[in-house]
Amino acid sequence: MIAAPKPDLITVNVDGRDVSVPKGTNVIEAARQVGVDVPYYCYHPKLSISGNCRMCLVEIGMPAVDPATKAPIMDPATGKQRINWIPRPQIGCATNASPGLHVRTQTPQIKDCREGVMEFLLVNHPLDCPICDQAGECKLQEQATGYGRGYSRYIEEKNVKPKRTRLGPRVTLDDERCILCSRCIRFCKEIAKDDVLGFVDRGSYSTLTCYPGRELANNYSLNTVDICPVGALTSTDFRFKMRVWFLKQTNSIDTESSVGANTVVWSREGVIHRITPRQNDAVNDTWMADSGRELYKAVRAADRLASCRIGSAEATLDSALLTAGTLLREAAGAVAVVGSGRSSVEEQFLTRRLAESLGTSAHLVSRTGPGDGLLISADRNPNVRGALVTGLISALPPSRLEALAAAIDAGKVRAVVSVGEDLAVAGLTAAQLAKIAVVYLGTHVNATSAAARVTFPTLTVFEKSGCFVNQQFRLQRFHKAVPGPVGAIDDLAALSKLIGAAGGSAPADLHAVWRELAPAVPALREVSLAGVPDSGLVLDSAPYAALPFVEGETLHYKPAAKA
């Protein structure tokens, strides 16, 4: 990985325009800053430089000085300092900006270089675009449009290589398409720290493969598919499913853990086809875990709740609300609310309002697992920080609802409203569930929905908008990618109606909630929903510095030193 750029700026000249860049920036990035596109394949901003594709060739030169006196040599024709151009082109990815460096990217020599490199890359590349999943987002297609010759001069025979090698459970390799850029190899070695890929054989016979007896099975393997500039590495799940140009992109957040990796959800006509990472240099760089890419499958799972229920019978929203209201009134004074670290900030705010209007406080349950030191943290709830910020809870949640269980056993709690938490998993026994009246808001069938007296079907993270607060106290927005199933109710609307049934009142849509949330929550007083940038907004974490958060170190996050 490139070391964090030092703040001292130096000036370089790209195609006649001066640009100030931090020291250590390479020519590709410096050119990008003045809007000059230097084509490349093997370079990746988050990986080491290997310089093997030669697509990024540029001409470079330095201002001429007299070797003896170090005095600048002027060019009498222009009156400026003469530039000593290096006669042969250099690769831009491995050339770091140095003060006064001059770069030319538009000369006939560079054009020839690019066309030559393209022609060589295409020598053995199959004419696979009609059956290739990368078509539409393929660097080779893009650069061929700019620098290809449109017909082939190659009359020799093209190579034949294996077309569907299984590299691992989630990645399939088409060897013919590989341009040997080694991005995938470097990713496995440098980021995933699972050095399984390498090239065997030489020349045109070079082939990407796993080390003998190993496979590409780590939980970050699909990132190699993302960074493969061509269609060589394909996702076995997404393979041959849909052309990317039909897919709508929606910004979202990975809900697997409190890392809150930024993602893009790709959907067509209300059906999600894949999830890929979205670059956020302060959170997840350009990566995400494989496990987070599968979460969309819950959206169209067979056990999805899609209608209100009273007991096990389907009911209308109104009658379900009426029944819930009656249950809550009957148990007045003995109602508990269980919120969730998976709910959005807005939902947690309304959960707090619900608890307040019922005269109780909310319980929350933690969900932990081993952190992997990269993009999955030990806290598997995406939004425990949100619950702290919105005042839903004031201490870190326990891993089981023991206090609630004890209260139920003692008869002090006779009804529980659970906002998306499966109470059976959270530590209540079947006997305890049977003793109380459960009102459940949830997305899928589970033990709690089976035991619930009233169930409201709500939306998954892909079907609604809102915010999460990740482990860095970074407020991040997620957006609605697809509509929810017919019959499901937006969580905010359901909570608002429940608050109504409990005798309070609360707004039911995102923007209206924010109008009340911003003034009511100290940390968000200065924040507006529209003002949260795509890269998130870091909130003040000082008030919570003393809490013993469970997270260990992950990418871009270091836990506060334990006192």
Next chain:
Amino acid sequence: MAVVPLERKPLTFAERTYLPQIAEGLRTTWRHLVRPKTTLEYPEQRPAVPAGYRGVPTLVKDPNGREKCVSCQLCEFVCPPKAIRITPGGIAEDSAHAHVEKAPREFEIDMLRCIYCGMCQEVCPEEAIWLQSQYSMTGYSREEMVNNKARLYELGGTLPDEHFKWDHKKAAEERGGGHH
């Protein structure tokens, strides 16, 4: 605009008898009675469709019976009225055409939407979709007017192939060598 009054000419005697006009009319009638017929007893008789006619879009197979479409969805993308709807899919590894890897699982063309523009045929990189000589599409319901994959292949049949690009590739693979 100036108005120019025109004087109507009085009819001649012959014109007032109407006889020349009647004779002329009868001449036309008789001429058509003896001329060769130009109309057809449609639908029993069908016109000969000229080559290059743009009729109903169909899917075709190559002379070896392989379905040529690889479900690249370019036709779906280009179709101006969005008449085409494809569900892509892979080809099973034990199939004789496994080397092509991809084929449509379902392919629907809504003939109530199709405007017979021929863009799909023009864009297809596999020469798999052809507007052929079939011109009459009728049905009693909207569903009947949607041609599914089976129907499209039934309408399309087999067309000659110049390239056999996939077969060449497979042969090279089996030979263990390269190909052009």
